[in-house]
Amino acid sequence: MFWQFQRKSPMKNTHPDVRGGDRLDWNLLRTFLVIVQERSISGAAAKLHLTQSAVSQALKRLEEQLGRRLVERHNQAFTVTNAGEEVCRAAEAIYGNVAQLLTDVSQTEVEATGRIHLLVASRIHSQVYDNFWARFHQAYPRIEVQMDVLPSSEIVTLMQQRAATAGIALCRQMPKRLENKVFLQQRYALFCGRNHALFGRQDLRIEDLMGENFVSFASDALGDSLSPLTIFRDQRGFSGRVVATSTQHDEVKRLLIAGFGIGCLPEHSVRRDLAEGRLWRLPPGEGVCSVDLHLLWHRDAPRSPAETAFLTHFRDYIDGFTMAERLASDNVPPR
Structure with a gap:
């Protein structure tokens, strides 16, 4: 080109x-x-x-x-x-115009179908989110969906380039050209896995964790979207090394369960792992920090009818639920 x-x-x-x-x-x-x-x-x-x-x-x-x-x-x-x-x-x-041109051209054959392109962070745990997709497909059965899972930092960059319909990602500093709506407020806490020496101990204080090695999200190590986790470690005086990293939630959890170290995960995403004895909750009791997961879209991007329908429907749908309901992984009836 x-x-x-x-x-x-x-x-x-x-x-x-x-x-x-x-x-x-x-x-x-x-x-x-x-x-x-x-x-x-x-x-x-x-x-x-x-x-x-x-x-x-x-x-x-x-x-x-x-x-x-x-x-x-x-x-x-x-x-x-x-x-x-x-x-x-x-x-x-x-770049944005070319991406939009490709979307428009792909829709010219059968205008009624349409296509949306969504960039999402990994492992979104939310029954409300699952219910939305069922409702959306029922309302718009001919709209096609392309969904790509990427690290949050890449999603923010691509959304600035108008390379997708919308993104769902962590974003600590919102770029001026991106509009956003908070979708989930995730509370992060410290955990260790069943193969770690601290697993099962109920007498732990935060002082007992100071020398432990860490398993971290890669964006945490880079001071990116999850840098509040870095700030927490520094402020509390943790001296352990970051011995393993990943951009993916499941891989961080896998390394924690394997006993590489202690690390932070969203509390709502590991309830089953706690109940089934794969992970153990560590101090402090109030958790480490809250991190918002945002719906992102570009302010100036031209939108097809399918893209407009998605953004409108998604924003309206999640507005019908509290933050606590959005974080639930089951027993949330569709509305």
Whole structure:
């Protein structure tokens, strides 16, 4: 895919003139977007599964074709220039428009069916959520659904690019262009598994946990959506290492049960594991922190009738339930 850009002024007098119809490879723009998002060449290379040299060359080619310096790198400092910010905004808009175009084209054959694309965090435990999908399919049987499970940080990034109808994710700092509605308020607490030395002990105090190693969500280790968990450890003075991480709820739980360490999980998501003796609740009794799970949608994204129906129906449906009811995993009748 290629896009044409008009050069404003050259980076050097010898720079080739791009006004003559030179075509700009979209892959260069996509690579630049990831560089900006990751704030480093190495981070972008890891995200794109490319070498750092390939990413650096892509950035160099884009700067040469546009005739502008897009980023400044000095030692450890990484700064996006004004031109780079402008290119980033334009690339995000192009990416969103292309994603919407593909959605629109896929719906032109049979307009009545429609398609929605939802990005969701893993393991949403909610009978209300399950009931919603049953009701929605009954009301709109011809709407098709594509649902992708991703880490919350990736969902927020993709929603900023208007790459999906909506997202359900953790989001500590809400980007300006995203609208949101709190779907679930999850209370996190500390747990250990049945293979851990602390399992089954009822005389524990939080002081007894200070040297224990941790199993953590990857976003916690990166200071991302779950960074309140990091803050809790630091404020309480925990000295144990983070010995295992995952972006997935089930894998964090698996490692806890295996005895790798102690760790935080949403209380409502592990009730059965507690009852069946796979996990053990640890101090403090009040839990660690509350983290909100948000429904996200882009303020400026054009929406098809199917997408509008989903957003309207979902917001209206969850408004009929309290937060406690939304967290229940069973015995919540549909409404």
